[in-house]
Amino acid sequence: MNGPNASDPDAPKLRLRDVRKRFGANVVLDGIGLDIAAGESMVVIGGSGTGKSVLLKCVLGLLRPDSGSIEVDGAETVGLTGRARDRVNAHIGMLFQGAALFDSLPVWENVAFGLIQGRQTSRFAARARAMDCLDQVGLRRRVADLYPAELSGGMQKRVGLARAIAAQPDIVFFDEPTTGLDPIMADVINDLIVATTKELGATALSITHDMASATKIGDRIAMLYKGRLIWVGAAKEVFDSGNAHVDQFVHGRADGPITEEAEAQAG
């Protein structure tokens, strides 16, 4: 599937350049640069409140960076509004933290929501596509007519994943996809994320602080700390990065430079 501007086939799928965002005195993103190749899976890790969600919202256009550039398929997206923004976001699927399903709609309509709303797909065709997606995430067809409240947390995540892939996006965002799941269910969801994005040939951008998830779904990992990406490398090298901050974070150690700097700042 072509992106919103397929004129530059050599451009990375996503390119961030010197992206900055502050809220008053709180500098959250302090010059983020990152290229994500087509078909690549990039995971951004970082502690609570480091700005992972702000970064994702900037790429989606829900927040406008103060400065910097965010290109999709070589075309600038910062500042796009209305239909131009919708055209970019039509290429993006999103699995929200907590799945964010509509309680009042049955499962299949949750999955088909974007197809029916944005793309004028008939309800008949949308239901058929929803059924295929539910199959892909391992949910039985009888789940289609249940309501989200009738499902376990793991099943709700599967429905959220089915919705994220329903429109066959070429970019998929995963916002803390394993939060709230037990380790076994988290691993099932990680496997499904890998399988479904591969099947689509999609580019993936995920944010998480779950290292098991990051190393399973990421080709590369970037660590966000104090507004900057302090390390970007192959996922398999993250436990051996040679960076003391990354080391403390990925091993979950109470002691280390992150704690020392936080204490110095507080006191």
Ligand SMILES: Nc1ncnc2c1ncn2[C@@H]1O[C@H](COP(=O)(O)OP(=O)(O)OP(=O)(O)O)[C@@H](O)[C@H]1O
């Ligand atoms: N709309 C907003 N207005 C003001 N401040 C905001 C806004 N959105 C985020 N922030 C601030 O930006 C910082 C980063 O928040 P963000 O939610 O991106 O962190 P995070 O890394 O996603 O954290 P977590 O892992 O806990 O979800 C926080 O200090 C937060 O208070």
